[in-house]
Amino acid sequence: GAGVSQTPSNKVTEKGKYVELRCDPISGHTALYWYRQSLGQGPEFLIYFQGTGAADDSGLPNDRFFAVRPEGSVSTLKIQRTERGDSAVYLCASSLGSASETQYFGPGTRLLVL
Amino acid sequence: QQQVKQSPQSLIVQKGGISIINCAYENTAFDYFPWYQQFPGKGPALLIAIRPDVSEKKEGRFTISFNKSAKQFSLHIMDSQPGDSATYFCAARGNAGNMLTFGGGTRLMVKP
Numbered sequence: 001g002a003g004v005s006q007t008p009s010n011k012v013t014e015k016g017k018y019v020e021l022r023c024d025p026i027s028g029h030t031a032l033y034w035y036r037q038s039l040g041q042g043p044e045f046l047i048y049f050q051g052t053g054a055a056d057d058s059g060l061p062n063d064r065f066f067a068v069r070p071e072g073s074v075s076t077l078k079i080q081r082t083e084r085g086d087s088a089v090y091l092c093a094s095s096l097g098s099a100s101e102t103q104y105f106g107p108g109t110r111l112l113v114l
Numbered sequence: 115q116q117q118v119k120q121s122p123q124s125l126i127v128q129k130g131g132i133s134i135i136n137c138a139y140e141n142t143a144f145d146y147f148p149w150y151q152q153f154p155g156k157g158p159a160l161l162i163a164i165r166p167d168v169s170e171k172k173e174g175r176f177t178i179s180f181n182k183s184a185k186q187f188s189l190h191i192m193d194s195q196p197g198d199s200a201t202y203f204c205a206a207r208g209n210a211g212n213m214l215t216f217g218g219g220t221r222l223m224v225k226p
Contacts, residue, residue: 004157031212042120042203042216043158056213091157098212101146105157 002026004106006092012112013082021077021109025094032075033093033103034067043091049075050098082113117141118206120217127224133191135220137204140185144206148214149178149189152201161202162189194224 005024013019025032031050035043045059049069057067064082069075079086089110093103120137127133137147146165150158164171164178164187171178177190191198201221205214 033213035214040219042118042205042219043214045213045215048213059213093157095212101148101163101207102160103148103214105150105159107155107157 004092004094004104006090006106006109008109009107010110010112012114014114015082015084017082017113019079019082019111021079021090021111023075023077023092023094023106025073025075025092026104028096029094029104030072030097031095031100032069033095034075034077035091035093035105037089037091037108039088046077046090055098079111082111084113087111087113118204118215118217120204120220122220123218124221125223127194127222129194129196129224129226131194131224133189133194133198133222133224135189135202135204135222136186137188137217138184138186139206139215141206141208141215142185143208144215146207147178147180147187148205148207149176150203150205150216152203152219158203191222194222196224196226198222199224 007022034046037043047057052072064080067077089108091108093105095103148163149161151161152158162176175192180187204217
């Protein structure tokens with residue numbers, strides 16, 4: 001079956017612009033996670049959805065970052081007024097439910113802010 | 115602050131050798147410890163995972179050893195192959211939340 005998909009695979013933008021990153025989880029997975037991976041580092045948690053609601057957004061670095069999952073499936077991570085320090089790979093993962101341990105990751109979106 | 119510390123940062127092993135990667139954690143509330151393998155340009159893929167109520171788990175050439183009292187766990191790759199060359203991440207999940215806390219990664223190169 002299809003895994004987690006993310007679009008676009010690469011995004012180049014200019015400082016100050018707005019970007020949206022999309023995640024399509026595995027069908028039937030109710031839990032969805034966003035992580036950010038800087039070059040040479042491990043992924044860092046951003047936000048976790050159970051269904052449509054954000055169950056934990058403690059990893060969002062500031063109020064320029066926002067994520068939604070309006071229908072409990074596809075999620076969009078939104079970054080306003082991008083900064084060069086936002087350049088990273090943004091990873092999405094999904095799991096069967098909140099109690100499920102295994103998180104399946106997508107290939108990521110490589111964001112470069114010039 | 116929840117942290118998982120991983121070592122070494124990089125590792126070179128001859129084909130057929132044993133690769134060993136170590137991780138240490140502080141938060142005793144962690145209840146699930148997965149290892150992920152990541153190839154360049156790809157997302158992390160689950161390799162093997164363990165819960166703290168067992169001391170060892172083996173799946174094929176991959177073994178996790180877990181020392182609860184020392185708050186340490188390690189990944190052993192037996193008979194390492196060039197195809198194992200990748201970056202490996204240990205992680206931990208807290209029982210108060212579902213997010214994973216990752217180590218910094220180990221870049222493994224297996225020489226033919």
